Amino acid sequence: MARARRSMQELIGRRRRAGFVGRGDERAAFRQNLDLPPEDERHRFLFHIHGNAGVGKTFLVRELEQIARERGALTAYVDEGVGSVPEAMAAMSREFAGQGHEVKKFDRALAAWRERRHEAEAVVAGLEPEGPSPVTATAVRAGLAGLGLIPGAGPFVGAVDATQFAQYADRLRRGLSARFASQDDVQLVLSPEQVLTPKLLDELADLASTVPWIVLFFDTYERIAPFADAWLYETMTTDRHGTLPANVVVVTAGQRPFDTARWAGFADFMTDVPLGPFTxxxxxxxxxxxxxxxxxxxxxxxxxxxxxxxxxxxxxxxxxxxxxxxxxxxATAVERFLKWEPDPVRRGVALACALPRRLDADVFRAVAERPEDETEALYDWLRGLPFVGERSDRAQYHDVVRASMLRLQRRRSPRGWARRQRRLAEEFGRWQEETAAGRPADELWADAQWRELRLEESYHMLCALPAREALPLLLGDVTGACTEGEVVARRWVQTLVEAGEDADSEAVRAWGRDLLGALEEGIFEALGLLLHRGCLDTSAQVLARVMRARELRRRSDYEGAVAECEHAMEADADSWHAYYWRALVRADLRDHESAVADLDRAEELSPDNARVLYARGEYRREQGLYGAALGDLDRAVALQPGYGGAWASRGVTQYALGRLDRAHSDLDRALDLDPEDVWALTSRSRVWRDRGEHDRQLADLDRALRLLPDSPWIACVRGDALRNAGRDEEALAEYDRALRINPDYASAHASRGASLANLGRHGEALAALDRALELVPDYPWAMDRRTEVLLALSSPPRS
Known part of the structure; x- marks a missing residue:
């Protein structure tokens, strides 16, 4: 049966959908692009919409999204609600799922990133209770340097040259142990794009075969470009992370044109869409x-x-x-916005609700100050205003309208402005205290909900109080935000900029600008600026010093890191943090005796601190002081029964003492707490090996490999298990896989040589062992295997 033709009225209604009028040329160009196959030279892979605030970029983006969906496209919309590339990819995943296309493999990898983020950061930084052993810290740093992933270098820096890598490789290979498994966790957190992007591209490849187009929209691009622009460019123009299906179209929208220095070579494949005022x-x-x-x-x-x-x-x-x-x-812009609203209550509510940066029902009640029986209807009315949009589960004024309303209120009634800002600061402070109730202060900065409340309290304090009163408190908070990394720190500093604009405070604005500039260089430099200007109280000074020590430790500047810790001690002689961090650095330098002494002092200053006990237990385990290590680890798990890292460490210590049953029990407990703890899995695999249960050993290693499929270390360990079970052909496949990931992996070359020798392929075995010794000249195990191969080659064949 022929399909019924649409009526004129229906077509006109569709064109007027959602009241969208105008931008006909832009919409037509986008439609035409979807009519062209990707192979057509006229087809464009990227549209960039740009123009000043208020020109209708988001309205146009949403209209283009609807056009794409009418053509059967799968779409994803991302805006400034995300703060990093992984969050942007997570938003895409949610959008795809909402349209019935789940990306389960990517979602599993994303879940692993979320679950391991703080634990993996702790391996490098020692910030979390699962502080690294000194061997692990050295190994991780070497691995990160070799892959071009040193923090602050950015996600797409190329690998260092071979000479530099070789210098790191020696320490890396010497540091192989069960604890080294965390290297991959560190990579996942410090440069998650390297791990997550290929998985997302694989999923897009599968989706691309089921839909005519995949269209990715990045709105408010001026906010997300600082962290996403380089990633998007690399993903679209290189195969570093894999290939992008040809039927993917990307649409970006922001206030500024694209960075011509980066995107100039892509001009023939993109459409520039400048938006000005309506004709x-x-x-x-x-x-x-x-x-x-x-x-x-x-x-x-x-x-x-x-x-x-x-x-x-x-x-x-x-x-x-x-x-x-x-x-x-x-008349002002605000009076024009509200001219036709005769109800003075509604007018007052609309003005008052411009004060918070975002609104939900709780914030609305606090700022509207209306009887409870009125609030629901008023909130629904407010959300229906044309200048109020929805972002996730919150309402947000358009920037142009909000800025006008803020200026009007600040100028019309400075005292009323300050009073309302103080009330909002108090409300956010009260909610923040409720969130923090009964929890150690050290845990709060890691809590995203607490941080959001603290951030909004900070914003309103900056608007309510003179700069000389608010700045010292808020700059101390910037120091705390730095403990959670650059993304969180940048949000705090951006809040300084916004509060300076909204409150018209040049002092606040200047601090925000200066700190944003310092953050471009890194957290270390931003903390230095805070310390240099002498505006921090004692506790903030100590925190800034130990965080600078953390950054220097990541750079292997141990002398500088120790100096920062000692500056912290000068500011506060009773700071357990300073002794704890100096201990980590001294342990990196293999000075375990001094490290343990510092941890002894840290425990005196902070008794029953599980983090300190865990670190001291780890260092004592590294020294072979297993009894003392068990004492510390026993106390750590008693104080914090859910402390998976301490259970795993105690299991490894029990294993070193030959107590297989106890080691098994502790490692089982660690895996109950975190079923995807790769260190615990690989450690338990040794228990199975010693019990002769090779199938279970391989099962644990298989699980570890599924969790970290790109880990050369796990592939090599699995190969060793197969070799020890007499399965050398299968072992060779694992060693080869490890070497495809990292061609300069000395242990994989050595183990490969051993399996080749077992198979009687002595010439190949000698070449593999020679390569291992070329990478690590003083590699005893490889030397012994090479001697055995030479003897086999020199022995006369048996008759």
């Missing part, structure tokens, strides 16, 4: 769509708005019928 015809079309057709009224709206789409739309929604309804030409 007169477009503005008239939007007004007519709302029933505003009287020429004097239309002319006045055009004059007052200058064609800015947001203002045209806002005024059109009021449907004025007389020029006098539009108001005095000298």
């Amino acid at each position: 007169e015809a477009e503005a008239r079309g939007l007004l007519a769509d709302r029933g505003v057709v009287a020429e004097p009224v239309v002319a006045e709206v055009l004059r007052l708005t200058g064609g800015l789409p947001l203002l045209v739309s806002t005024l059109a929604e009021q449907r004025p019928t007389d020029p006098d309804d539009i108001g005095d030409p000298s």
